[in-house]
Amino acid sequence: MLVSEQKPLEEILRSLEGEGRVFLLGCRGCAEACQTGGEKEVLAMKETLEGAGKEIAGWAALDFLCQKGLVKTGLYPFEDQIVSADSILTMCCGIGVQVTSSVVGKVTHPACNTISLGGSRGEWWGSERCLECGDCLLDLTGGICPLTACTKSLINGPCGGARDGRCEFEPEVRECGWQLIYERLKKLDRLHKLREISLPKDFARMQPPKDLRGTAFWSLGQRQEERTGDETLGTL
Ligand code: SF4
Numbered sequence: 131m132l133v134s135e136q137k138p139l140e141e142i143l144r145s146l147e148g149e150g151r152v153f154l155l156g157c158r159g160c161a162e163a164c165q166t167g168g169e170k171e172v173l174a175m176k177e178t179l180e181g182a183g184k185e186i187a188g189w190a191a192l193d194f195l196c197q198k199g200l201v202k203t204g205l206y207p208f209e210d211q212i213v214s215a216d217s218i219l220t221m222c223c224g225i226g227v228q229v230t231s232s233v234v235g236k237v238t239h240p241a242c243n244t245i246s247l248g249g250s251r252g253e254w255w256g257s258e259r260c261l262e263c264g265d266c267l268l269d270l271t272g273g274i275c276p277l278t279a280c281t282k283s284l285i286n287g288p289c290g291g292a293r294d295g296r297c298e299f300e301p302e303v304r305e306c307g308w309q310l311i312y313e314r315l316k317k318l319d320r321l322h323k324l325r326e327i328s329l330p331k332d333f334a335r336m337q338p339p340k341d342l343r344g345t346a347f348w349s350l351g352q353r354q355e356e357r358t359g360d361e362t363l364g365t366l
């Protein structure tokens with residue numbers, strides 16, 4: 131279970147500046163449980179964005195955006211709508227945004243921030259990682275998380291140690307996360323995003339919020355991670 135909250139509308143609109151047609155994508159997994167990206171929230175976002183002058187190319191709410199196979203097959207019927215859109219606004223956790231971005235050759239904006247639960251992960255295993263930083267940067271990095279793809283969690287570009295696209299730490303097994311970000315942004319024709327500077331991370335947001343830690347849900351969620359398959363404990 132990954133807990134998310136919607137980004138402020140102003141931030142979402144800022145990320146969509148210059149884009150007329152948007153495809154909306156929600157997740158029937160954790161995001162639906164958090165009421166940040168289920169069908170209801172996707173339809174509410176559709177209305178809000180249309181009110182703000184955006185054209186909605188289409189929308190979908192799929193099961194588990196953290197699973198590549200499900201995303202690929204789930205989006206297939208919407209191919210024409212997605213192709214006609216300038217970008218996708220993805221309403222789910224950071225893992226779902228990364229997965230969507232990796233399977234669709236489109237700019238994928240995060241509509242949510244993933245809140246720390248102290249180190250949980252998506253419902254499905256995969257190579258994408260989210261550090262639950264509480265202030266998602268994927269809009270600036272082509273849908274690749276700099277906090278998990280870069281060994282040093284650098285958020286404003288690479289260190290000086292990369293060689294031939296490999297990370298200076300364990301170059302035999304690790305690609306440089308910022309090389310991957312550069313290549314993705316280039317492919318998406320969004321290299322100008324590299325000029326936007328991210329403010330230092332607020333580490334207080336990377337801890338489970340106090341009000342969440344005090345709830346039965348949080349302690350039950352921790353126990354659920356040790357006992358897979360108990361869905362009744364995974365809903366808010
Ligand atoms: S920037 Fe990375 S760590 Fe932060 S919410 Fe997005 S995917 Fe998660």
Ligand code: SF4
Pocket residue numbers: 279280281282283284287288289290291292293296297298299305306307308309
């Ligand atoms: S070489 Fe690349 S991935 Fe490794 S720490 Fe430096 S910027 Fe990060």
